[in-house]
Amino acid sequence: MDSSRRRVVGVGLFSVALTIPGWSDVVGRAHALQANPHSSIGQADVESVDATVNCLRDIDATFGGHYARPMASAFLVNTVAPYLRASGPEHIRKSMLSSAAMACYLTGWMAMDEGEQGLAQRYYVKGLELAGAADDRMAYCHILRGVSVQAANLGHGGPATQYANAAASAAPSRGPYMRAFMAGQQAHGYAMAGSGRLALDSLRESERALDQVTSPGGARQGFSYATLAYATAQVRYEMGDVKGSVSSLQDHFKLRSESESHRSGLIFGGLLAERQLQVGHLDAACATWNRVLDDYPAMHSGRADDRVRAAVKLLAPHRKNATARVTHERARALLARKSTARPSL
Incomplete structure (x- = not known):
């Protein structure tokens, strides 16, 4: 572990019981930092x-x-x-x-x-x-939305919904971009928590708001129709509509711009392949996985690693199929090479 990590915050395991400070708890609070009279900014x-x-x-x-x-x-x-x-x-x-x-x-x-x-x-x-x-309420609600994303990624639907709703409530602006940005994450949380109607309502709110955006928004992070398609895919999947989720993920890739995160392309591609296999489309899944594997060697991401590990596990029962066997061996070899080459931090 590097010294900078130890010095900033320390380490530990994810906790759903972690106290997340509300806006009223932190607004305007001065930090007890000893001023350096010899330094100015x-x-x-x-x-x-x-x-x-x-x-x-x-x-x-x-x-x-x-x-x-x-x-x-x-x-x-x-x-x-x-x-x-x-x-x-x-x-x-x-x-x-x-x-x-x-x-x-x-x-x-x-x-x-x-x-x-x-x-x-x-x-x-x-x-x-x-x-x-x-x-800075904008920074606060943006970070709180990120806490919701983390909870959702780890499968904690209740906290994901709680943090997404709190972020939306704390947002300083109810302009269309901010509404779309917040409602998209709220939809995912609601779906994970079993509130399908609220999830669909939030998706519709996000789409209506995005339709009203007249200028690029999100100085800190982009939200686009491609992002909305991904949120829709996640809602559909949580609600048991795997085929619909596949369709929405395909829409996401059709709508992606060159400015979209390279990493998200690998992660979402891995999810698409997993769900294509889940609905019985083995050849399509292998084709998607191979596109992911083309770009994987340059990516140093635990979430991308997880998607490649999933490919190895899910393709193992299908190795009698020649295409699946080649894809399986390719994924396994790349994952092993990455593990060997990665330095320990």
Whole structure:
């Protein structure tokens, strides 16, 4: 384990009982940081942090959390933390707190992608606290939505719904983009929690809101018709409509733009292949898996690894089929090579 990870938040297991601070608990709260009278910050420093976070986000989306997270956590320790202790005008200090909150969120997202779920939670909580200290509701609700995504990824429908609803309630704007962004995640949580009607209502709300968006939204993260198609696929799958989920995932790939996360393409492709196999389309599943495997060697992502492991497991009973056997052996070999080549952090 690297020193930057230990110094920032520590490690642990994911906990559904973790206390997630509400907006009223953190808004405007000052952090007990000893100011350094010999250091000061200005707008250029805030802009440099934002630019670095954007670069780290691109690296994460392209190469995965296992590759990018050590850089991000070191950046938090070595650059962002000293800025938080520096003096400066109040509006600059609040802007730096907001930037630090999003840096924590991104690092938590990377840790989640690695499979370090407890670590990710702690980064998220720190980000929520920083957002509150900055009085930045936008950052707060964005991070809280990320907590919901993590819970959903781990199969915890109740907490996923709770956090998604709390994020929607805390959102400072009820403009169409924000409504679409929040409702899409609420739909997934509701479906996991067994509230099918509310899930479908939320999907319709997200679609109606997205239809009203007239300018690109989401400075911190994009939400598009491709994202909505993925949310629809997840809702359909949770409601038992596997064929419908396959269709929605295929729609997602038709709607994807070049700016979409490279990693999400691998993960969603793996899900598509698994569900194609579940409905009995072995050849289609193998074709999808092989597209995933084409790009897999460059990806350092625990979630992508999980999808390739699933391919190995699910194809094993079908090895009498020549196509399935070749795909199975290819996936197994790539996974073994990745495990051997990956450094221990």
